Structures are given as structure tokens and as C-alpha cells.
Amino acid sequence: MRTEGEIPGKPGTLFLIPTPLGATPLDWVLPEATRRIAQRLDCYIVEHAKTARAFLKLVDCNTPLQQIEMHELSEHTPAVRLKDLLAPLLAGKDVGLISEAGCPAIADPGADLARLAHRHGIPVKPLVGPSSILLALMGSGLVGQRFAFHGYLPSKAEERTLAIKELEKRAQKDDAAQAFIETPYRNRAMLDSLMQACRTDTWLTVACDLTLTSEFLRTRRIEEWQRQAKPDLDRRPSVFVLWREKG
Amino acid sequence: MRTEGEIPGKPGTLFLIPTPLGATPLDWVLPEATRRIAQRLDCYIVEHAKTARAFLKLVDCNTPLQQIEMHELSEHTPAVRLKDLLAPLLAGKDVGLISEAGCPAIADPGADLARLAHRHGIPVKPLVGPSSILLALMGSGLVGQRFAFHGYLPSKAEERTLAIKELEKRAQKDDAAQAFIETPYRNRAMLDSLMQACRTDTWLTVACDLTLTSEFLRTRRIEEWQRQAKPDLDRRPSVFVLWREKG
Numbered sequence: 371m372r373t374e375g376e377i378p379g380k381p382g383t384l385f386l387i388p389t390p391l392g393a394t395p396l397d398w399v400l401p402e403a404t405r406r407i408a409q410r411l412d413c414y415i416v417e418h419a420k421t422a423r424a425f426l427k428l429v430d431c432n433t434p435l436q437q438i439e440m441h442e443l444s445e446h447t448p449a450v451r452l453k454d455l456l457a458p459l460l461a462g463k464d465v466g467l468i469s470e471a472g473c474p475a476i477a478d479p480g481a482d483l484a485r486l487a488h489r490h491g492i493p494v495k496p497l498v499g500p501s502s503i504l505l506a507l508m509g510s511g512l513v514g515q516r517f518a519f520h521g522y523l524p525s526k527a528e529e530r531t532l533a534i535k536e537l538e539k540r541a542q543k544d545d546a547a548q549a550f551i552e553t554p555y556r557n558r559a560m561l562d563s564l565m566q567a568c569r570t571d572t573w574l575t576v577a578c579d580l581t582l583t584s585e586f587l588r589t590r591r592i593e594e595w596q597r598q599a600k601p602d603l604d605r606r607p608s609v610f611v612l613w614r615e616k617g
Numbered sequence: 618m619r620t621e622g623e624i625p626g627k628p629g630t631l632f633l634i635p636t637p638l639g640a641t642p643l644d645w646v647l648p649e650a651t652r653r654i655a656q657r658l659d660c661y662i663v664e665h666a667k668t669a670r671a672f673l674k675l676v677d678c679n680t681p682l683q684q685i686e687m688h689e690l691s692e693h694t695p696a697v698r699l700k701d702l703l704a705p706l707l708a709g710k711d712v713g714l715i716s717e718a719g720c721p722a723i724a725d726p727g728a729d730l731a732r733l734a735h736r737h738g739i740p741v742k743p744l745v746g747p748s749s750i751l752l753a754l755m756g757s758g759l760v761g762q763r764f765a766f767h768g769y770l771p772s773k774a775e776e777r778t779l780a781i782k783e784l785e786k787r788a789q790k791d792d793a794a795q796a797f798i799e800t801p802y803r804n805r806a807m808l809d810s811l812m813q814a815c816r817t818d819t820w821l822t823v824a825c826d827l828t829l830t831s832e833f834l835r836t837r838r839i840e841e842w843q844r845q846a847k848p849d850l851d852r853r854p855s856v857f858v859l860w861r862e863k864g
Contacts, residue, residue: 476760484757512728573732
């Protein structure tokens with residue numbers, strides 16, 4: 371493997387380019403600088419070519435869309451392929467990394483690529499844009515000191531209940547808000563599990579459709595969630611946050 | 618306490634408005650929509666009035682700066698004062714919350730205010746902007762699945778070493794990148810502690826001056842950090858990220 375000292379020419383920069391979380395105008399969620407950089411690049415590593423092309427169309431790239439070099443990097447990409455994806459960077463070309471929605475290299479296959487880029491002395495430059503995880507944590511009002519993000523919890527009801535109880539304990543013990551997500555069609559089942567598994571005075575944030583006009587973001591204690599009409603979360607991307615005051 | 622059902626009029630919205638991490642032009646780090654909302658508001662809750670005014674000057678508010686209502690909310694603000702800060706919101710006025718730098722209500726006193734706002738049925742709207750924590754996690758290439766943010770570690774050398782070893786274990790056990798910060802003048806001591814306390818094949822990201830022209834962001838294994846010239850981190854805001862592959 372080539373290491374930092376051995377690179378013959380100056381490598382390109384791997385730009386981590388966030389994309390909108392839904393159908394919002396770009397200027398709602400991306401700084402002009404992020405857009406300008408995306409506009410200028412003509413080589414991309416993307417999670418799904420179709421959604422990437424829709425984004426680059428909005429960006430209004432300097433290079434015609436059909437001439438933009440695009441490589442897919444998904445959960446199905448074998449690890450040995452990662453090195454090949456770095457070839458344009460090692461040859462001195464700037465490359466954009468974009469994920470399906472939101473910030474790349476956060477719990478997606480882009481993280482492995484960014485790590486490998488570091489190993490090869492390639493500069494990695496994260497750009498500002500929307501992250502449903504960060505927005506949910508901000509809006510929750512539950513991040514006094516610390517937080518953690520767990521991705522998906524187990525999908526089977528019993529294991530999910532155990533995982534929720536474990537996070538609830540950890541929230542209190544570490545004084546740390548615990549965030550996680552669910553596949554949109556199981557959101558309702560997740561909300562039911564949370565109301566059954568958690569103690570009544572535990573805080574729960576439900577944040578969905580963040581940055582969209584249909585945004586819903588509410589923090590309540592479990593007992594209040596139980597009393598109120600449940601929001602319709604079906605098929606809406608959601609982030610959940612749990613926290614308990616230190617006992 | 619007034620609860621959701623009892624609110625007589627429509628309350629205002631509490632906008633969580635991120636601010637730049639240093640002396641960068643606004644369009645590098647804020648979407649135009651975030652700026653437009655900040656421009657329109659004439660009532661703010663801020664961590665420090667002086668830095669808030671400098672930011673609002675850049676924003677070019679519709680209301681003359683000296684006519685903008687500004688209330689301070691710092692770590693020294695007593696909890697009983699929080700309710701008073703909500704008064705304009707309960708009276709129907711939109712209010713902006715801004716912290717010293719970056720995203721408000723993440724490990725700062727704004728979180729308690731946002732939580733109280735939820736209790737009073739006040740809509741809380743997080744806006745997109747720069748977060749050194751999120752940018753460091755993206756750029757680290759270490760967030761395969763999960764992550765945690767711990768704020769400051771203990772400042773005494775022995776306790777800090779224990780905390781680092783604990784995070785290193787947790788990173789591997791939970792398969793979760795562990796992020797934390799240090800007060801800028803102790804960054805060098807932190808980096809030394811990390812190199813002494815961690816196993817040689819543990820991954821460490823050092824991210825400093827994020828979004829500034831002096832940005833430094835590098836992920837290496839501890840043994841590589843030990844071999845390379847140490848970056849000068851003195852007085853530069855830094856985020857550290859630790860991770861180990863699951864054994």
C-alpha cells in the first residue's frame with residue numbers, strides 16, 4: 371500500500387458533500403460554498419446513481435451531467451473495490467462523495483472509503499449540510515452534555531424492547547441522549563414499543579421529515595406521548611431520541 | 618405550568634440558528650434559508666451578547682442591531698430564569714437561539730431551554746449549519762455504524778488516561794466511534810495522553826479549525842501518529858475521534 375511519504379504527485383481532495391433530506395430547494399439546506407464545490411466537480415462516488423443524478427441536476431454542474439464520471443459505492447461493494455475508487459484521487463483529481471440523503475460517511479459505506487483515503491494521504495474535506503441525526507439532537511432539547519447514535523435497533527419485537535430498555539438505562543447512567551432510527555414502515559411499531567418499554571417519566575423525542583415542509587419534531591415524557599394522539603409516522607423518515615435525568 | 622392544551626394564542630417558534638465556527642464568510646457554512654430566518658428575527662437568546670452581535674452584523678438583520686432584543690443564557694443562568702426567557706415565545710413572537718459557535722442546544726445551556734419550550738407547546742425548529750462534532754465524525758472515516766460524543770474528558774492526567782482507555786474499550790465493544798473535545802490550550806496534552814494510553818493499532822482522528830482555511834483533519838492509527846510530526850494544536854478548537862475494529 372502506498373503511504374503518505376511515497377505519493378509522487380499531489381493527490382486530489384475527497385469532498386464529503388451532503389445532499390437534501392427530501393424535496394427541498396437547495397438553498398434551504400446547503401451553504402452556497404457546498405453547492406459551488408459540487409458544481410465544479412466532474413467525478414463522484416455515490417450510493418445510488420439515480421438519486422445522485424437528481425441531486426447533481428439541482429446543483430447545475432459546470433460539466434454536462436452525462437459527462438460526469440460516477441462510481442457506485444453501496445453496502446454491496448466488496449472491500450477490495452475501495453482501492454480502485456481512490457484511483458482518480460491518487461491521480462490528482464478532486465472527487466465528491468455523496469450518500470443517499472444527508473451527510474455522507476456517517477453510518478454508510480462512505481466511511482470506509484474516507485478512512486482508506488486518510489491512509490493514502492488523500493485530504494478529506496467534510497462540507498456543511500443537513501443531517502437528520504444532528505437536527506433531531508439539536509431540536510430534542512435532550513443533549514445537555516453527551517449523546518450517542520445507534521443506527522437501527524433490532525427489528526424483532528422482543529429484542530427491540532430489550533434494546534430500548536438498555537438505551538434507557540444508558541441514557542441515565544451516562545447522562546447522554548440516545549438517538550436511533552427505524553425503517554420508515556416500522557416507525558409505528560417502534561413508537562408502540564417505546565411507549566410499552568420505557569418508564570413513564572423518560573423523555574422521548576420523535577423527529578420526522580426534518581427540513582421538509584411536513585417536519586414534525588416533538589419532545590415529551592413517555593406518559594405525555596401515551597396521552598396524546600399519536601403522530602402518523604408511516605413511511606416518514608424519523609429519528610428517535612431517548613433521555614432520562616440522572617437519578 | 619402551562620401545558621399544550623392550555624395555550625390561548627399561537628406561540629412563536631424557537632429557531633435554533635447555527636453560527637460560524639470562526640472567521641468564515643457566512644455563505645461557506647450557512648444555507649441562505651438559515652440566514653434569511655436570522656435576518657428576519659428581532660428577538661434572540663444568546664450565549665454571549667458580544668459574539669452574537671458580531672454574528673448578527675454579518676447576517677445583516679432587517680432590524681437595526683441596537684433595536685434587537687437580546688437575552689443571555691449561559692451556564693450561569695439559574696434554571697428558574699428559563700421560564701422568563703420563553704415569555705416572548707408564549708406571547709406569539711418568533712425567537713432565535715444562538716450559541717457561542719456552531720449548533721445551539723448541543724451540549725450547551727440552550728438544550729434546557731429547547732426542552733422547556735417543548736413542554737409549553739412551543740414549536741422548536743433546528744436549522745442547518747456547521748457543527749464541528751458532525752464534521753469531525755464525517756471526515757474521520759470512523760463512523761461505520763454508531764458514534765458517541767462525550768464532551769470534555771477529565772482534565773487531570775491520570776483520570777484522563779483512564780477515561781481514554783475506557784472510551785477505547787467502548788469503541789471496540791459497541792463498534793462505535795467515540796468523539797470528544799478539549800479546551801484548546803490543553804490539546805497538546807490530550808494528544809500526548811492519547812498516544813500513551815491507546816493501543817498502537819487504535820484509530821485516532823484529530824480535527825481542528827474545521828471550516829476555517831487553517832483546517833486540519835487527519836485519521837491515523839496511534840502508531841502512525843507516534844511516528845509523524847505532531848500537528849500544532851495549540852489554541853485551535855479541536856475534536857478527537859477514537860475507534861477500533863471489533864476484535
